[in-house]
Amino acid sequence: MSAVFVNVAPVFLLILIGFLVARTGLMREETGDALAEFVFKIALPTLIFRTLAEAHFEGASPFRLWIAYFGGVAVTWTAGHLIAKHVFGRDDKIGVIAGMSSAFANNVFIGLPLVGRSVGDDGLVALSILLAIHLPLMMVAGTILMEHASAKVDGGGRRSLVTVLKQVATNLSRNPLVIALTFGLAFNISGLGALPVVLKSVVDQIAAVTAASALISLGMTLKKYPVHGNLSLAAVMAVLKLLLLPAVVYGLAHLLGLSKPWTAAIVLTSSVPTGINAWIIATRFRSGQSLAASVISITTITGIVTVSFWAWLLS
Template identity: 35%
Template sequence: MLHVLTVVLPVFGLMGLGYAARAVGYVTDRTGEGLSDFVFAVAIPALIFKTLTAADLPTSQPWGYWFSYFGGVLVTWTLATVVARKFFAVSHVEGVVAGFTAGQSNTVLVGIPLILEAFGPEGAVPLFLLIAIHLPITMTTATVLAEGRGVPVRRILRQLVTNPLLIAIAVAVLAREAAPTGLPGAAKTIVDMLGAAASPCALFAMGIALRRYGMGDQPVLAVILSSLKLVVHPLIVLMLARYVFTVPPTWTGVAVMFAAMPCGVNAYLFAERYRTGVAISSGAIAISTAVCVATSAIWLAIMGVR
């Protein structure tokens, strides 16, 4: 429990700093928007590139592992979208933001240190495998859903091929082939520095947005999305991994804890990109990040980690 606390508190603390800085007028809303643009267009792509080029990928695909985790994403995302649209009368894109918020995990900020501490070196391969495809799949899905209604296919494809995150994935794949030993020293340092800036900048910007938008006029929706993320998502993954696909214990534990992480900042960045649903995502991220101090400890106990 103490370890979970030491991991989560700095995350929530950075959001608090952004919130406080905006509250006293030290920074403006434009600061948050600029930081969000930087994170989405530069820092997160650098982090994706770094992760994909360093990942040790297996020769065969662990299909049961994929189906278990993304089956949970599918159910959680769908439930969140239906609830948001049916009971809270949100727009189409806001419904996409709600689903993305409930289905996207905060892996980089909370998941990596927590999962590696819990499962040790044996958890590294399944963890980084999931990280390598988690964001591309969820971001692509969100983009298609947001752009796909009544929009020409050509426009959808243009949105995808010009998406900085997807460009980073393509460049990383090419880099693995062209430079299997990795980037030269100076280039690697630049990529590492940009990637390292992603988390603090995103969290600080999210704190500014939380001050600007608060919980919006639908705080209940933020609570529901947090509950779906912290309880429903990991529960479905556990059921699928343990009783349907018989995934090995360590891989099951990694998938469950990955799902049990709070709502990820990429949902907020996506909302900022479309300038809609920001209050929904920022509120759910704040609530789930605070509550996961307790829920993470419970899920670790369920998975037999002490």
């Protein structure tokens, strides 16, 4: 257990450092935003590009990995939506935000550093394969469901599926992570071999600062997601996020016969705190912002315990 804690604790300690730096005013909030922008636009894309460019897939199919992970997402999202609607008596819009908050893991800012430390390169390859469709699929699902819920709750028309898909596709085409995934896979299958020595040195140095920068920047942004309102519902969604989602992914990964590194990678990343995308969708549709913010903060505060448990189980 001590070895597991050595891998997990630094991840959350770096988040705590970022939070304290912002909370005490040691660094301005704008600095945290700038650091997060550097991580999102340069550091993480560089790490993803290098991982995929140098990966040895050896004919491994991604479909079982996707089925295991998104099967868990579907079960958890559905459970969160139904609990919010039928147990807490909330409307369909809150139901969508609740479901999304319980099923949208922070795979990028926390998942990548955690998997890199705990599983290694094989785990990063698995996570990169997951990220290839994670953001597009989750954002399309969240947007379509919120469009439907808004039309039902607020009345009026809703945008067509084609319009929604065009908007999401446009946004994703400019997303640095999607671009890095595309170029990394293209380089891998091109047969060009290893990266040139000078370029590899630069890429390695940028990739080396990714984990710490991502976690500290995340901690600095937590001030934007205070725990307030919807506490009972948020607590239940946090339990679904930290326990139900990884449990279902774990079970499906074993049923589908995924390798040990790939199983560890997708279970660990499914166990991390909720990502900010749930809050982005809530803000876009002006419903459930406080719920999404509370789930983000609660899962981040308590995540060190549950993530350590899953890391121990997987070890």
